[in-house]
Amino acid sequence: MPRPILIKNARVIDPASGIDRVADLALREGRVADIGEAPPFDDPIIVDAEGLIACPGLIDPHVHLREPGQEHKETVLSGSMAAAAGGFTTVCCMPNTSPTLDSPEVLSFLAERAQDARCRVFPVAAATVGREGQLPSEIALLARAGAVAFSDDGDAIASAGVMRQVLGLVRDTGRAFMQHCQEPTLTHGAAMNAGEIATTLGLGGWPAIAEELIIERDIRLNSGIGCRYHVQHISAAGSVDLVRKARGKGLPVTAEASPHHLLLTDEACLGFDTMAKVNPPLRSMADVEAVRAGVADGTITVLATDHAPHAAHEKDADFGSAPFGMIGLETAVALYHQALVETGILDWPRLISMMTVAPAALCNLDRMGLGKLVVGGPADVTLIDPESAWTISTDDFAGKSANSPFIGREVGVRPVATIVGGELHAGRLGARVKEPAPQ
Known part of the structure; x- marks a missing residue:
């Protein structure tokens, strides 16, 4: 079972429900536990998402x-x-x-x-x-x-x-x-x-x-x-x-x-x-x-x-x-x-x-339950940095191939992490992720 995850202070956007506000997002046992004021968890992974967008996967x-x-x-x-x-x-x-x-x-x-x-x-x-x-x-x-x-x-x-x-x-x-x-x-x-x-x-x-x-x-x-x-x-x-x-x-x-x-x-x-x-x-x-x-x-x-x-x-x-x-x-x-x-x-x-x-x-x-954030629904979440300037490079490609006409193009936003069924793929979160202290 994946560890609980607490995403703090994200701009939560869920078009299915009309949510678009700064809030905490709590994930537990592969499901969305709460949107808003997050309940207390034992030893959650904490993601400082200030300035980030959290949306359905x-x-x-x-x-x-x-x-x-x-x-x-x-x-x-x-x-x-x-x-x-x-x-x-x-x-x-x-x-x-x-x-x-x-x-x-x-x-x-x-x-x-x-x-x-x-x-x-x-x-x-x-x-x-x-x-x-x-x-x-x-x-x-x-x-x-x-x-x-x-x-x-x-x-x-x-x-x-x-x-x-x-x-x-x-x-x-x-x-x-x-x-x-x-x-x-x-x-x-x-x-x-x-x-x-x-x-x-x-x-x-x-x-x-x-x-x-x-x-x-x-x-x-x-x-x-x-x-x-x-x-x-x-x-x-x-x-x-x-x-x-x-x-x-x-x-x-x-x-x-x-x-x-x-x-x-x-x-x-x-x-x-x-x-x-x-x-x-x-x-x-x-x-x-x-x-x-x-x-x-x-x-x-x-x-x-x-x-x-x-x-x-x-x-x-x-x-x-x-x-x-x-x-x-x-x-x-x-x-x-x-x-x-x-x-x-x-x-x-x-x-x-x-x-x-x-x-x-x-x-x-x-x-x-995919395509939306709802309490009890799958904990599939995408985190996006809406203010991240970068130049597309072959170094950014995780797949086997690099056949893109956009190499060298300057862009301004970037996904930084995904969560699939409560499993965090931290990507580019870096110091924003705080793991629970070892027991």
């Missing part, structure tokens, strides 16, 4: 942990270390592994690996067998085996007939379907956003309509089915408009935004910088502004990193053959703050809500 519903099959890029353990360094207490991992997360046996393997993780790890199972888009996987069985959502992430389900089947099957489990929105016949051979820069670099262009067509098709297919439908890593202005209109009609459609689509444009690809090669691609400033506007007006409700590690030798290739993807767990809080809080789009409570309440609801984790 952050949740990332879209990460790639690469295990099984690609352990040279990341493992469940190393990915969980990256998550803890970035302030996340829960991650949901995508099924594009080898073998695919499409059977109870592979989900059981993942659960075994997660026992040693530094955060909670939940599987998003493949919606089709082998992620091949041809035959629905055993969706009901996978839900009973622990899948918190379904996706063929990395690919869209191209067949409308298969997609319609999947929507009905996923609906019956009460889970959400997460779509990687990419019409494959429009993106074959593409390496970056279609536009002037792609033409200048002589690279295949990836049009925004490839994303928009899948969203529009799926919204229509889902009419009358009512599956919870989630757009992953939304990147294009037209896509935001489609989601906005669907939500305006009361349809069960949600969307997520990743840090890079809120901060970077396709200009980052100049010089053939493979660190900026990502799927979906970085787009125009108009698209960035549209994604930000979608966050501002509530069209986009979830923030998710799409943490996609690759080994250095894989990214050290020509732009056309280098893999898509960038890491995001360790830098997400600082980058979201820079894109959304420093610009006046969000305040701290709403930013935290999009990283706790919303992803918990998306993946049914709210039923486990």
